[in-house]
Amino acid sequence: xxxxxxxxxxxxxxxxxxxxxxxxxxxxxxxxxxxxxxxxxxxxxxxxxxxxxxxxxxxxxxxxxxxxxxxxxxxxxxxxxxxxxxxxxxxxxxxxxxxxxxxxxxxxxxxxxxxxxxxxxxxxxxxxxxxxxxxxxxxxxxxxxxxxxxxxxxxxxxxxxxxxxxxxxxxxxxxxxxxxxxxxxxxxxxxxxxxxxxxxxxxxxxxxxxxxxxxxxxxxxx
Amino acid sequence: xxxxxxxxxxxxxxxxxxxxxxxxxxxxxxxxxxxxxxxxxxxxxxxxxxxxxxxxxxxxxxxxxxxxxxxxxxxxxxxxxxxxxxxxxxxxxxxxxxxxxxxxxxxxxxxxxxxxxxxxxxxxxxxxxxxxxxxxxxxxxxxxxxxxxxxxxxxxxxxxxxxxxxxxxxxxxxxxxxxxxxxxxxxxxxxxxxxxxxxxxxxxxxxxxxxxxxxxxxxxxxxxxxxxxxxxxxxxxxxxxxxx
Amino acid sequence: xxxxxxxxxxxxxxxxxxxxxxxxxxxxxxxxxxxxxxxxxxxxxxxxxxxxxxxxxxxxxxxxxxxxxxxxxxxxxxxxxxxxxxxxxxxxxxxxxxxxxxxxxxxxxxxxxxxxxxxxxxxxxxxxxxxxxxxxxxxxxxxxxxxxxxxxxxxxxxxxxxxxxxxxxxxxxxxxxxxxxxxxxxxxxxxxxxxxxxxxxxxxxxxxxxxxxxxxxxxxxxxxxxxxxxx
Numbered sequence: 074x075x076x077x078x079x080x081x082x083x084x085x086x087x088x089x090x091x092x093x094x095x096x097x098x099x100x101x102x103x104x105x106x107x108x109x110x111x112x113x114x115x116x117x118x119x120x121x122x123x124x125x126x127x128x129x130x131x132x133x134x135x136x137x138x139x140x141x142x143x144x145x146x147x148x149x150x151x152x153x154x155x156x157x158x159x160x161x162x163x164x165x166x167x168x169x170x171x172x173x174x175x176x177x178x179x180x181x182x183x184x185x186x187x188x189x190x191x192x193x194x195x196x197x198x199x200x201x202x203x204x205x206x207x208x209x210x211x212x213x214x215x216x217x218x219x220x221x222x223x224x225x226x227x228x229x230x231x232x233x234x235x236x237x238x239x240x241x242x243x244x245x246x247x248x249x250x251x252x253x254x255x256x257x258x259x260x261x262x263x264x265x266x267x268x269x270x271x272x273x274x275x276x277x278x279x280x281x282x283x284x285x286x287x288x289x290x291x292x293x294x295x
Numbered sequence: 296x297x298x299x300x301x302x303x304x305x306x307x308x309x310x311x312x313x314x315x316x317x318x319x320x321x322x323x324x325x326x327x328x329x330x331x332x333x334x335x336x337x338x339x340x341x342x343x344x345x346x347x348x349x350x351x352x353x354x355x356x357x358x359x360x361x362x363x364x365x366x367x368x369x370x371x372x373x374x375x376x377x378x379x380x381x382x383x384x385x386x387x388x389x390x391x392x393x394x395x396x397x398x399x400x401x402x403x404x405x406x407x408x409x410x411x412x413x414x415x416x417x418x419x420x421x422x423x424x425x426x427x428x429x430x431x432x433x434x435x436x437x438x439x440x441x442x443x444x445x446x447x448x449x450x451x452x453x454x455x456x457x458x459x460x461x462x463x464x465x466x467x468x469x470x471x472x473x474x475x476x477x478x479x480x481x482x483x484x485x486x487x488x489x490x491x492x493x494x495x496x497x498x499x500x501x502x503x504x505x506x507x508x509x510x511x512x513x514x515x516x517x518x519x520x521x522x523x524x525x526x527x528x529x530x531x532x533x534x535x536x537x538x539x
Numbered sequence: 540x541x542x543x544x545x546x547x548x549x550x551x552x553x554x555x556x557x558x559x560x561x562x563x564x565x566x567x568x569x570x571x572x573x574x575x576x577x578x579x580x581x582x583x584x585x586x587x588x589x590x591x592x593x594x595x596x597x598x599x600x601x602x603x604x605x606x607x608x609x610x611x612x613x614x615x616x617x618x619x620x621x622x623x624x625x626x627x628x629x630x631x632x633x634x635x636x637x638x639x640x641x642x643x644x645x646x647x648x649x650x651x652x653x654x655x656x657x658x659x660x661x662x663x664x665x666x667x668x669x670x671x672x673x674x675x676x677x678x679x680x681x682x683x684x685x686x687x688x689x690x691x692x693x694x695x696x697x698x699x700x701x702x703x704x705x706x707x708x709x710x711x712x713x714x715x716x717x718x719x720x721x722x723x724x725x726x727x728x729x730x731x732x733x734x735x736x737x738x739x740x741x742x743x744x745x746x747x748x749x750x751x752x753x754x755x756x757x758x759x760x761x762x763x764x765x766x767x768x769x770x
Contacts, residue, residue: 079667090655115417151649158640191414533695536688
């Protein structure tokens with residue numbers, strides 16, 4: 074437990090200090106949402122209708138692009154070697170790093186979403202639904218992204234490889250996240266159905282992500 | 296007092312220590328006068344008491360722009376004259392500019408709710424300010440991502456200059472985009488037709504806000520100079536420690 | 540299946556008998572790190588094959604050889620970071636619940652430090668991850684002469700100071716096996732002496748170590764393993 078907490082605390086400290094990546098995701102999120110109306114037009118009715126989708130796409134890209142250096146930084150300075158050698162199972166170490174990343178990148182996105190919802194003229198119900206689905210769904214994005222981050226580190230390739238690998242994997246999360254948000258406002262499906270599936274996807278990713286990423290890292294150290 | 300004197304951070308600190316209390320007092324007085332005027336000002340026949348949000352909104356918008364102008368001059372100071380205080384001024388102005396721009400957006404939204412029935416419309420003026428706010432945040436992110444202030448300073452100076460060149464282009468593009476889409480007619484503040492009973496407190500508030508900005512900025516610059524000294528001392532401590 | 544196993548055990552016993560023990564070594568002591576018939580292939584190039592070694596308690600084995608002979612690969616292999624193509628590594632007399640890497644310290648080329656964390660935060664993190672005791676931190680920092688600057692960010696340190704902070708990890712958390720890859724790099728004369736003293740203390744305390752190095756380590760009574768002789 075001490076080791077897990079140490080990893081969590083360390084990663085959050087690094088993210089919050091100078092040079093850390095916390096808040097970068099939110100800034101990206103804000104920028105994407107700001108740019109959208111320039112392409113779509115300032116029609117508030119249209120924005121209201123597609124607002125949940127815009128917010129979900131923005132959050133999806135923001136949470137994945139920031140994952141790039143999650144393991145690569147530890148690999149480059151030799152920390153990953155020592156973490157792999159430690160008595161803490163690598164799957165748990167990966168999960169701790171994923172949680173730290175979600176707390177510093179994913180959670181701020183959830184908090185920012187209602188404010189950005191105002192820009193898109195969303196109704197209070199829609200804002201609540203988007204925030205709730207993002208709260209449930211962004212951990213799935215982060216933990217699925219762990220696999221891509223591990224692959225990019227094992228292959229010593231950074232940059233765009235991660236999103237290219239991971240974005241297709243996030244399709245189900247996107248479908249049910251947006252479906253649940255829309256269901257809360259316009260229907261016709263009740264909110265509960267897609268939302269429960271979204272919860273299930275998140276729970277599955279919490280298990281699959283760390284195991285797949287752990288296995289990748291262990292193989293990739295060769 | 297020659298300009299070169301200010302280049303010496305020690306002398307700068309001494310001057311700030313002497314000026315800041317007076318400046319603070321002046322700011323408080325200015326706010327007392329301006330706020331009094333703002334409360335006394337009559338309600339608008341169309342907007343009611345909502346118009347008083349303008350007493351905060353307009354000065355904040357002015358400072359948001361003023362601050363970028365100041366950072367542009369500082370950026371030239373950093374890149375061309377290598378003035379040691381220039382990037383201190385630029386760095387400490389960025390969060391202030393972002394804060395005033397945020398206040399401008401926030402008050403705009405609060406004003407827009409009763410006026411337009413929604414917190415936000417993609418009106419040309421508002422949208423330009425939003426883009427400027429995003430650029431401020433980008434600048435803050437740049438300052439935050441590099442630990443060495445000298446290196447960060449040059450990068451930020453270039454970004455500031457590029458931003459200063461781009462802001463008018465962005466403003467023009469947004470206006471064009473907006474007219475293209477012909478938005479629903481919204482209530483606008485008519486430019487020169489403001490009644491003197493509103494105009495005078497508005498000017499007073501603008502002056503008070505500007506004084507507030509200068510006081511905050513000088514204080515922040517002093518803190519930044521001291522922070523950099525602490526950093527230098529700590530670097531020195533590492534260098535002179537046993538067996539460095 | 541069982542037949543194969545018996546053959547394997549027989550082979551091992553035969554090989555063990557053939558091992559030459561050093562004169563004056565710790566014959567019969569409790570803990571032995573053994574490597575048997577190790578082969579390592581990286582990128583289709585065979586780095587070494589048929590490599591045997593045995594290091595007993597209190598012994599230091601120095602790995603020698605030209606660049607690319609596989610010194611670093613052997614250390615990483617023992618640390619569990621590289622999988623051997625053939626052969627096995629075992630710590631006889633070690634904790635049977637733990638793997639060899641879990642009982643070893645690995646000091647690689649990189650210092651595994653985060654520049655934005657302070658000296659104490661960096662060391663404290665590794666103590667927690669490696670299951671050590673926080674109480675050992677102050678002593679470890681004193682041992683590498685970094686106690687005065689414990690609250691400075693690691694990014695402010697020189698290369699030698701960073702190396703020493705990395706070494707402090709070995710002192711703060713007790714592990715019987717030390718795997719050191721060029722441990723003296725970036726260290727000045729005084730720090731090298733300090734490291735030699737730490738290694739001597741580790742050996743005297745019943746530990747063992749393997750070190751890859753080009754220069755002298757300042758240790759008495761070491762054995763040498765020359766790699767890359769075949770090539």
